[in-house]
Amino acid sequence: xxxxxxxxxxxxxxxxxxxxxxxxxxxxxxxxxxxxxxxxxxxxxxxxxxxxxxxxxxxxxxxxxxxxxxxxxxxxxxxxxxxxxxxxxxxxxxxxxxxxxxxxxxxxxxxxxxxxxxxxxxxxxxxxxxxxxxxxxxxxxxxxxxxxxxxxxxxxxxxxxxxxxxxxxxxxxxxxxxxxxxxxxxxxxxxxxxxxxxxxxxxxxxxxxxxxxxxxxxxxxxxxxxxxxxxxxxxxx
Amino acid sequence: xxxxxxxxxxxxxxxxxxxxxxxxxxxxxxxxxxxxxxxxxxxxxxxxxxxxxxxxxxxxxxxxxxxxxxxxxxxxxxxxxxxxxxxxxxxxxxxxxxxxxxxxxxxxxxxxxxxxxxxxxxxxxxxxxxxxxxxxxxxxxxxxxxxxxxxxxxxxxxxxxxxxxxxxxxxxxxxxxxxxxxxxxxxxxxxxxxxxxxxxxxxxxxxxxxxxxxxxxxxxxxxxxxxxxxxxxxxxxxxxxxxxxxxxxxxxxxxxxxxxxxxxxxxxxxxxxxxxxxxxxxxxxxxxxxxxxxxxxxxxxxxxxxxxxxxxxxxxxxxxxxxxxxxxxxxxxxxxxxxxxxxxxxxxxxxxxxxxxxxxxxxxxxxxxxxxxxxxxxxxxxxxxxxxxxxxxxxxxxxxxxxxxxxxxxxxxxxxxxxxxxxxxxxxxxxxxxxxxxxxxxxxxxxxxxxxxxxxxxxx
Numbered sequence: 001x002x003x004x005x006x007x008x009x010x011x012x013x014x015x016x017x018x019x020x021x022x023x024x025x026x027x028x029x030x031x032x033x034x035x036x037x038x039x040x041x042x043x044x045x046x047x048x049x050x051x052x053x054x055x056x057x058x059x060x061x062x063x064x065x066x067x068x069x070x071x072x073x074x075x076x077x078x079x080x081x082x083x084x085x086x087x088x089x090x091x092x093x094x095x096x097x098x099x100x101x102x103x104x105x106x107x108x109x110x111x112x113x114x115x116x117x118x119x120x121x122x123x124x125x126x127x128x129x130x131x132x133x134x135x136x137x138x139x140x141x142x143x144x145x146x147x148x149x150x151x152x153x154x155x156x157x158x159x160x161x162x163x164x165x166x167x168x169x170x171x172x173x174x175x176x177x178x179x180x181x182x183x184x185x186x187x188x189x190x191x192x193x194x195x196x197x198x199x200x201x202x203x204x205x206x207x208x209x210x211x212x213x214x215x216x217x218x219x220x221x222x223x224x225x226x227x228x229x230x231x232x233x234x235x236x237x
Numbered sequence: 238x239x240x241x242x243x244x245x246x247x248x249x250x251x252x253x254x255x256x257x258x259x260x261x262x263x264x265x266x267x268x269x270x271x272x273x274x275x276x277x278x279x280x281x282x283x284x285x286x287x288x289x290x291x292x293x294x295x296x297x298x299x300x301x302x303x304x305x306x307x308x309x310x311x312x313x314x315x316x317x318x319x320x321x322x323x324x325x326x327x328x329x330x331x332x333x334x335x336x337x338x339x340x341x342x343x344x345x346x347x348x349x350x351x352x353x354x355x356x357x358x359x360x361x362x363x364x365x366x367x368x369x370x371x372x373x374x375x376x377x378x379x380x381x382x383x384x385x386x387x388x389x390x391x392x393x394x395x396x397x398x399x400x401x402x403x404x405x406x407x408x409x410x411x412x413x414x415x416x417x418x419x420x421x422x423x424x425x426x427x428x429x430x431x432x433x434x435x436x437x438x439x440x441x442x443x444x445x446x447x448x449x450x451x452x453x454x455x456x457x458x459x460x461x462x463x464x465x466x467x468x469x470x471x472x473x474x475x476x477x478x479x480x481x482x483x484x485x486x487x488x489x490x491x492x493x494x495x496x497x498x499x500x501x502x503x504x505x506x507x508x509x510x511x512x513x514x515x516x517x518x519x520x521x522x523x524x525x526x527x528x529x530x531x532x533x534x535x536x537x538x539x540x541x542x543x544x545x546x547x548x549x550x551x552x553x554x555x556x557x558x559x560x561x562x563x564x565x566x567x568x569x570x571x572x573x574x575x576x577x578x579x580x581x582x583x584x585x586x587x588x589x590x591x592x593x594x595x596x597x598x599x600x601x602x603x604x605x606x607x608x609x610x611x612x613x614x615x616x617x618x619x620x621x622x623x624x625x626x627x628x629x630x631x632x633x634x635x636x637x638x639x640x641x642x643x644x645x646x647x648x649x650x651x652x653x654x655x656x657x658x659x660x661x662x663x664x665x666x667x668x669x670x671x672x673x674x675x676x677x678x679x680x681x682x683x684x685x686x687x688x689x690x691x692x693x694x695x696x697x
Contacts, residue, residue, distance in 0.1 A: 076614070084613075097256070113612070116242060
């Protein structure tokens with residue numbers, strides 16, 4: 001079964017009297033364990049699609065099955081729970097809480113779980129992930145004491161702490177130099193390969209997209225290329 | 238699990254506050270000042286109220302005067318205080334058996350000349366009483382020497398305690414301790430001098446007083462109570478033939494014993510001993526307990542005097558409510574006035590909190606967006622900001638309570654204004670600061686919870 005299945009998604013913004021169609025009938029699927037890049041110029045509807053995929057927003061019409069569950073008609077609270085449980089986010093600007101240790105930052109999503117973990121469990125799980133991103137000696141540093149790459153790795157650990165099945169990376173290397181970019185991308189590839197986490201890289205940079213096994217191009221609200229996963233034999237792209 | 242979630246939220250809120258301690262402190266400042274003001278106002282108000290009440294009590298506002306009722310003989314009524322039914326035992330019974338009575342002292346009055354050396358004076362008051370008298374009058378501080386004791390009452394010792402005016406008139410400033418003054422040719426040794434009390438409400442000089450054991454005044458100075466009463470008593474004696482209550486209420490000196498012969502009288506000049514007193518002066522524990530004390534005294538005296546339900550009281554009790562009511566209502570008014578001023582400052586503090594919280598929500602838009610992205614629901618955000626506001630208010634309240642207490646102690650120490658710790662003020666300021674937190678924290682928190690995560694994350 002596919003992890004993501006979009007069927008004829010439309011999204012229209014209403015700006016006063018004016019209707020602005022942003023997504024015009026998008027259908028695509030993403031299988032479990034894929035590493036997909038979502039590419040498109042700015043204004044192409046790439047961010048809107050990502051917001052819908054990330055359950056931050058709901059489509060105007062169309063069906064969105066995440067893990068077999070229809071999510072396009074969930075309430076705001078329902079989407080919040082779903083995000084907490086199934087989706088991790090990595091942002092271009094890291095979005096770590098200032099004056100808060102890396103460990104605390106990683107614990108943050110655990111605060112909002114449906115069934116809260118004990119402090120001890122939360123701590124050990126966060127530590128586990130900090131180790132996974134290789135920052136165990138920096139766990140108690142605050143973001144201002146970490147380099148950009150390290151901050152992004154903390155953000156990745158935070159995104160993974162609830163063991164999501166889907167990880168969104170929105171321009172994850174936008175604020176990083178090329179060397180650390182490579183590190184972070186390598187980490188995505190490693191996570192995808194070793195942990196089997198499905199990752200969607202949203203980017204406009206072909207160099208970043210090249211790390212993905214498949215690239216979905218979006219332009220002017222429609223997908224122009226790469227809307228279906230490659231056959232299991234792995235011949236395409 | 239709900240409790241767990243609340244604890245989590247508390248911790249999240251605390252951490253968020255500690256991330257910017259300066260801002261949190263400044264925000265709380267309004268509440269701190271407000272609560273401190275409430276505490277100071279309340280404590281000063283309560284202190285002055287208590288001080289005023291103490292002053293009134295000092296003036297005798299809590300005093301209850303028990304007087305014997307009127308005796309009548311042959312259609313001649315002798316006026317209040319002429320029945321000889323009050324005894325010192327009544328006084329002791331009142332003290333022991335009336336819980337609302339703080340103290341009680343029997344009084345025997347006399348009015349005669351006091352002589353020392355070549356000076357003489359007729360004091361306003363010559364009281365025979367017990368040491369309790371000073372407790373009743375709140376006059377226990379002595380200027381010199383000591384009050385006499387109960388054993389000296391039993392012995393009818395010839396000792397006395399003088400008021401300041403009497404000392405001035407008789408001794409002209411010299412210490413009277415150990416000197417002997419004469420009252421109706423009885424020598425009294427002066428054992429103490431009372432502190433100054435000044436004039437009473439009627440303008441009578443209360444320091445113009447001589448206090449001695451009641452037994453001494455009664456048996457050595459006045460001889461018998463009958464002669465100290467109304468002059469008409471002796472007038473009534475002449476017509477005593479028709480007094481049908483003669484046995485119950487003797488209107489002349491009764492001959493309890495066989496009339497002594499002239500020789501006997503010359504040998505043992507003992508007066509007939511009636512153990513009645515002129516008045517019993519009692520003090521209620523507080524002004525609110527005055528009615529209760531009056532009921533209790535009435536009950537105990539009716540029992541002791543064996544009065545049937547159809548008989549009216551053979552005594553009457555008078556209180557000084559007029560005095561206490563006026564003054565205590567003034568102080569209540571003052572306290573309420575100060576309190577309302579202080580409450581306004583609390584509201585100003587609350588508006589300050591709302592301002593800062595609104596700024597804080599804007600400033601932390603990205604944080605809110607992030608929290609929402611990782612799964613916080615609107616109500617989680619609402620709760621967090623609300624708890625932050627309440628925590629700030631409560632912390633401010635706690636600091637305000639300490640500050641207020643400190644200040645009121647300082648005021649007492651520096652200005653000698655009376656203050657009194659007020660539990661009501663502390664409780665109400667905690668409640669008020671928590672409600673201020675909830676009321677003024679709600680709008681910013683609600684605003685935060687309504688943010689769109691996408692917009693919030695993009696907010697610069």
